[in-house]
Each structure stands twice: as structure tokens, then as C-alpha cells.
Amino acid sequence: MKKEKKTKEKKLKKERKHMAKDKKQMLIRTIILLLVAAVVCFLIVPLFNSLNFGLDLQGGFEILYQVSPIDDSKMTKDKLNATYKSMLKRIDALGVSEPEITLEGDDKIRVKLAGVTNREEARETLSTVATLTFRDSNDNLLMTSDVLKAGGASVTMDSSGRPAVALSVKDKDTFYKVTNAVKDYDNNLIVIWLDFDESVDSYTSEGSMCGTSESNCLSAATVSEAFASDVIIQGNFTEDEASNLVDLINSGSLPTKLTEISSKTVGASFGDATLTMTMFAGIAGVISIIILLVFIYNFAGLISALSILLYTLFVFAAFWLIGGVLTLPGIAALILGIGMAVDANVLTYSRIKEELSKNRSLETAFKYGSKASFTTILDANLTTLLVAIIMFYFGESSVKGFATMLIINIIVTMVTMVFITRFLLKIFVKTKYFDDKLSLFIGYNKIDNNENKPKDYLKLSKGFAIFSLIVIISSGIMFAFKGMNLGIDFQAGSDITFKTDKDISTKALEKDIKELDLTSVDIEINGDDVDIRVKEELKETEVDKVESYFLDKYEASVDIGVVSNVVKQDLIKNAIFSIIISLIGIIIYITCRFKFSYAISSVICLIHDALMMLAGVLLFRIEINSMFIAAVLAIIGYSINNTIVVFDRVRENLKLKNKDNISKEELKDVVNISIKETISRSIYTSLTTLLPVIALVILGSKEIITFNIAMIIGLITGTYSSLLIAPRLFVFFKTHNRKTKAKTKRKEEVKEKIIKGIND
Numbered sequence: 001m002k003k004e005k006k007t008k009e010k011k012l013k014k015e016r017k018h019m020a021k022d023k024k025q026m027l028i029r030t031i032i033l034l035l036v037a038a039v040v041c042f043l044i045v046p047l048f049n050s051l052n053f054g055l056d057l058q059g060g061f062e063i064l065y066q067v068s069p070i071d072d073s074k075m076t077k078d079k080l081n082a083t084y085k086s087m088l089k090r091i092d093a094l095g096v097s098e099p100e101i102t103l104e105g106d107d108k109i110r111v112k113l114a115g116v117t118n119r120e121e122a123r124e125t126l127s128t129v130a131t132l133t134f135r136d137s138n139d140n141l142l143m144t145s146d147v148l149k150a151g152g153a154s155v156t157m158d159s160s161g162r163p164a165v166a167l168s169v170k171d172k173d174t175f176y177k178v179t180n181a182v183k184d185y186d187n188n189l190i191v192i193w194l195d196f197d198e199s200v201d202s203y204t205s206e207g208s209m210c211g212t213s214e215s216n217c218l219s220a221a222t223v224s225e226a227f228a229s230d231v232i233i234q235g236n237f238t239e240d241e242a243s244n245l246v247d248l249i250n251s252g253s254l255p256t257k258l259t260e261i262s263s264k265t266v267g268a269s270f271g272d273a274t275l276t277m278t279m280f281a282g283i284a285g286v287i288s289i290i291i292l293l294v295f296i297y298n299f300a301g302l303i304s305a306l307s308i309l310l311y312t313l314f315v316f317a318a319f320w321l322i323g324g325v326l327t328l329p330g331i332a333a334l335i336l337g338i339g340m341a342v343d344a345n346v347l348t349y350s351r352i353k354e355e356l357s358k359n360r361s362l363e364t365a366f367k368y369g370s371k372a373s374f375t376t377i378l379d380a381n382l383t384t385l386l387v388a389i390i391m392f393y394f395g396e397s398s399v400k401g402f403a404t405m406l407i408i409n410i411i412v413t414m415v416t417m418v419f420i421t422r423f424l425l426k427i428f429v430k431t432k433y434f435d436d437k438l439s440l441f442i443g444y445n446k447i448d449n450n451e452n453k454p455k456d457y458l459k460l461s462k463g464f465a466i467f468s469l470i471v472i473i474s475s476g477i478m479f480a481f482k483g484m485n486l487g488i489d490f491q492a493g494s495d496i497t498f499k500t501d502k503d504i505s506t507k508a509l510e511k512d513i514k515e516l517d518l519t520s521v522d523i524e525i526n527g528d529d530v531d532i533r534v535k536e537e538l539k540e541t542e543v544d545k546v547e548s549y550f551l552d553k554y555e556a557s558v559d560i561g562v563v564s565n566v567v568k569q570d571l572i573k574n575a576i577f578s579i580i581i582s583l584i585g586i587i588i589y590i591t592c593r594f595k596f597s598y599a600i601s602s603v604i605c606l607i608h609d610a611l612m613m614l615a616g617v618l619l620f621r622i623e624i625n626s627m628f629i630a631a632v633l634a635i636i637g638y639s640i641n642n643t644i645v646v647f648d649r650v651r652e653n654l655k656l657k658n659k660d661n662i663s664k665e666e667l668k669d670v671v672n673i674s675i676k677e678t679i680s681r682s683i684y685t686s687l688t689t690l691l692p693v694i695a696l697v698i699l700g701s702k703e704i705i706t707f708n709i710a711m712i713i714g715l716i717t718g719t720y721s722s723l724l725i726a727p728r729l730f731v732f733f734k735t736h737n738r739k740t741k742a743k744t745k746r747k748e749e750v751k752e753k754i755i756k757g758i759n760d
Helices: 002-049 077-092 119-127 172-182 203-209 239-252 268-297 299-321 328-356 362-394 398-429 438-442 458-482 506-515 540-554 565-593 596-619 626-657 664-699 702-759
Strands: 060-069 100-104 108-114 132-135 141-144 154-157 163-167 189-194 217-222 231-233 256-266 493-499 520-526 529-534 557-563
Touching: 002 299, 002 398, 060 077, 060 119, 077 100, 077 108, 077 256, 141 172, 154 239, 163 239, 172 189, 189 203, 203 217, 268 299, 268 328, 268 664, 299 328, 299 398, 299 438, 328 362, 328 398, 328 438, 328 626, 328 664, 362 398, 362 565, 362 626, 398 626, 458 596, 458 664, 458 702, 493 540, 506 520, 506 529, 506 540, 540 557, 565 596, 565 626, 596 626, 596 702, 626 664, 626 702, 664 702
Parallel strands: none
Antiparallel strands: 060 108, 060 256, 100 108, 132 141, 132 189, 154 163, 163 231, 189 217, 256 557, 493 529, 493 557, 520 529
16 A cells, blocks of 8 residues: 555656656746747847838839830840840939839839939939930931940040040941941931930031030041941040040940830828838737737747747848838738738648547647648648739739739748748647647637538528629629729829828819819818829929929928829730739649639639629729739739638548549538638638738728728638638539539440440
């Protein structure tokens, strides 16, 4: 008896010792976790401040040029790239440390100059193309600067020892042919012009001024014989004048001309206010996600909180390393990305809970749950990545910025929310401290899940489908009577935005617009903010006139955006093309990874989600702009993410049935079980994504209000379509496909019998 008592005491003592050890390990690792979180928080702020901010976050000037050749030749990528390099050199003269110059399509260049306050100086510097041409004495074009080596101009001395400019010839064959022809002209001159203007310049009137500062004519040389050597421009140049001319030629001697087709100015006060509001919204959104995760998953929620902080740090670091320019759409993508990234954690935690419900130990449940969730997470993120790449490739300006951040988000999600979260979970699982504290660790409470038949979720799909149909039809009626509330991006014209402390009315603004000889499309007053859209595409002088008018009358800081019809057409074309390519890409990917019945069901749901978003903005009369297209594409990526999670579970449960000819009722049961097993995860994920978007609506800038409201509509519709409508469609296509195969088989059997009977 004493021996047994001693053995029990010894065993109890050993258990207490292990418990104390586990508790100590747990405490040490928790302290380290909190210290890491504190360090990450400390690093995020300076890293964020070191990023390059776009003009929508610090003010500046944006301009879009159409690039065209000055002769009858075709516009080529080489000419566009040469113009791009030339513009970079010119922007250096403006002192802009981080200009954003992007090529759009085959013949456009967009320039964003954050922090630039002197808009006219910037416009003048950018539009000074410094195009060098060779002409005859009658001003006919002989050669463009295509014949010269890029950057080949240099300062030299003429035969008299005076400063001159040497031009290095690249295309010697062309140069020889031209000079060979000119030598036989009556007036055998080759005249070199810089920025020849047909309406102003002429050798007849300016020949005597060639080589002086009063004329664009640089030199006129007599050609007595054909030659193909380098050229020297002689004139009455000082050393400084020759040096400046060399810089001008090297930075802009291009066979192209630039036509301004849209522009936008953002005052520094607009930018500062936007950045402050958006960051407050972002912080509020992240805090709300962390609170929700801790409430649902307890200690595992704290690990997710650290993962979110690391995720944010890594995204900023990646953006800093690639020299990216952070814009308002980029921040929206980051905040949205945090909500979507949490989905990886929710999937893992849901799987671990399922394994725990099978009476497995915490360590075993963690192992199998992590493994089971990885494929689903990978498929979901790859489809979103596909949409993001399409957005980046076909999108322009704000959409491209959104896509860049989304691509970074997806890559960082796989690193932080999958591998780092799992590593952190593992080190706490290994302590054994939580083995009998499952609720504290991951919010798991054992529930009796033994049900003979699952709830019929598929029945609910009819109600949601009818609701969607009513909304879409109602929006169609609204569209027939009132049309769309198109933003400046989609209807061309000019957008005038300003802030003022003075009392202002719509009638007063209508008078102002008439006084400025403009035609208003829409006037919106929201507190101190005023937004006016006019039909006219304001030119440089008109922009100055409008700005001065509102500044003098209302003491307002004015932000003006101009969009031409060319830009509008391109934007509409790219938007439609991007959505179609996204859907085709998703069909191909899901067909390869799953089956065609899954793919077609998914894509119909994505079209449903896009139509519901459009219906929502039509009914609420929300402005449709380029950020609405970004929202549609983002929801396509998000919704397919949700649908794949459900379908992955359907596929898994169908494999467990191990039957080739499953009945329709059995198929419905499998689908209902799959919905039941994924419904809580889908709701949690939607909530964690909705929270930051709602924060952006309440606290964020009105510049992305269209994006935020469209996202809320898309998130809600995407959740119920993924959970209910997509599985219902899958059941329909699966059973329809089986019936088709059965009919074909019966026809083949009958055919065989007939042939056999004839032969007999």
C-alpha cells in the first residue's frame, strides 16, 4: 500500500514538474512573441515613411501623352522606349526624385510627378521634345534624328577654334543617299532644325538667323558632294550655349511628338488629408480584424495578429525594395489584402478544429490540419494571382497600382500567413501546455456533430438566386430611365474638385460654370468638398483660368483632372478585355485543377457577382470609374478564392464516397456536408475582409468611395454565391452531364443492336 502511494506521489510529482516546465516554456515563448510584435510595430512606421508616395498622397501633377512620329512612319516600341528614356532625362531637370513614368499601350506615356508644385514649368519641360530634323531650303523633311546615334551629340571646336556641336551619324547609308540627292539641288543646302514648327518656322524668313538664339534653325550647310561622316553644327555659340544644346539634343532628339490627352493636379493639402484619413481607416480595420480573430480563436488569434503585423511589414519592405510608388489604390489593396490573407489562417484553424473533433491530440490535429489546408490555400491564392497579373498587364494607372500591391500581397500571404503562422503555432503546440486547454488555444469546444442527414443548404440557393434576379432586373429598369452615373474616366471631360470654408450652393456653382463658358454634367457638394464635372476637355490656359477663378472667389485649393475621348475609349476597351481574359483564365485553371463542371459553375457565379456589383452602383447612383473596374476584378479574385475552398471540400468528400455512379440525392448530401464544413470559415473570412473595407468607407478618402462600396456589395454577394449558388450549379451540371452520357451510351447500345441484327 505504501509502495503504491509512493509510486502515485512520484508520478504526480513528475507530472507537476512537466507541467511547470511546459508552463515555463509557454511563458518564455509568449514573451518572445510579444517582443517580436513590439519590434515589428516599431519598424513599420519608419519603413512606411521611407516609401515613395504617389501624387494622390502628397500632391503633384499627372499628365498622359499620346506619342506619334513626326513623319509618316509607323509608331514602334523602339520609338516609344526612346521617348521614355528622353523624358527621364528631362524630369531630372525638375528635381523630382521619384518620378513615375509608365508606357501605356503602343503609343502613350503617363507621367506622375509627386510633389511638383509648379505645374507649368513641369509641363513646359516635358513637352519640350527637342526634335532634331534635317530639311532642305524649302523646309521639306529630309531626315529625322533616327539617323543619329542616341546621346551622340558632343561639344567640339570648328576650324576657327570656336565652340561647335558634333553629331554622330548612325545610319550612314541613309545619310549618304540624302546628301547625294541634295548636292544636285539648285539650292543645295541641308538645314538643321531644332523643334521645327511648320506654322512659324521657315528657312526663307529665318535663314539669316541660323545659329543664333532668335531662331530654331541651328545650321545651314552647303552640300557639294555626298558624304556619310559625322556632322558639325557651327554657329555663334558660347561654350555654355553649345553645352546646353548638346544636353537638349541628347535628351530629346527623337522622331516623335507628344500630344497631351489628359492631366490631373492634386494639391498637397488634398494629398495630406487623403493619406491621414486612409491610414486611420487602415489602422481601425486592422485592429478590428485582430479583435475578431482573438475573440474566435483565442491564443491562435494572437498568433494571427503577429502574422498580420509581419505581413504588413513584409509588404512595405517588398514595395520599398522594388522602388514602388504607394498610391491610394495601393493602400486600398493592402488593407483588402490583409482581410484576404487572414483567410489562410482561418482555413488552417478550421482544419485543425476538424481534426480535433476526430479525438486526435493537438499535435496530430495540427499536423494533419495544416497539411489538409495547404492545397486549398495554394489553389485559392493562385487563382487570385492570375486575376492580379491580368489586371497589371491590361490595367492602366490606378488599376495597375492596385494590381501591383495585390500581387505582392499574395506572395507575402504565402510566406507569412502560411509558413510563419504554422511555425509559430508549432512551437506553442510543442510546449504541450495547451494539450488540455484546446478552447484557450484555438477556441475549440467539443460538440456532438453526429447527424444522420445534413441540413439542406441547397434549398436556400433558390431564395438567394431570386433575390439576385430581382436586384439585377430592378437595376436594369433604373438604367433604362436614368442611365449610369459615369465618372470622368468613362465619359471624357474635366473634373474640378476643391475645398472651401465658404457657404456654397448648387445654383451659385451653376452660375460660376456659365461664367467660365463651361457645360456642367454633374455638381456635388459634400460638406467642404465640391466636385464639378464639365463636358469640356480643359486646355492648359483654361485650367489656369478655372483654378484662379475658384481661388479668388472661394479661397479654394483646386484639383483638376482632364480626360480626353481617346483615354475614355481605351479605358472601356481595357476594362472589358481584362474581365473577359480573367474569366477565361479561371476556366482553364479550374478545369485543369478540378473538372469543367466546377469551372463553368464558378465562372457563372463570378458573372453573377460582377452583375450584382454593377446593379448595386446603378441602384445607389454611385459613380462608375476606373476604380470600380479594379473592384470588379478584385471580387473576381476574391470570390473564386471562396468558391475553390467549397469545391475543394466537395471534391475531397466525393473521393471518400469512392463511387463512380453516385445518385443525385447522394451528390446533394455530399454538397450539403461540404457547405456545412466550410460555411463558418467563409463567414469569418468575409467578415475579416469586410471590416477594413467598412473602415475605409467610414474613415477613408472619398477618392476611393466607389471602390469601397463596390467591394462591400461584391463581398456580400460573393459569399452567398460561393456557398450556395456555385454548389447548386455544380449539382446541375454534374447530373446533366451524367444524363447526357447515359443517353449517348443508350444510343450506342441501340445502334450496336441494330447493326448486329442486320448482320444476323
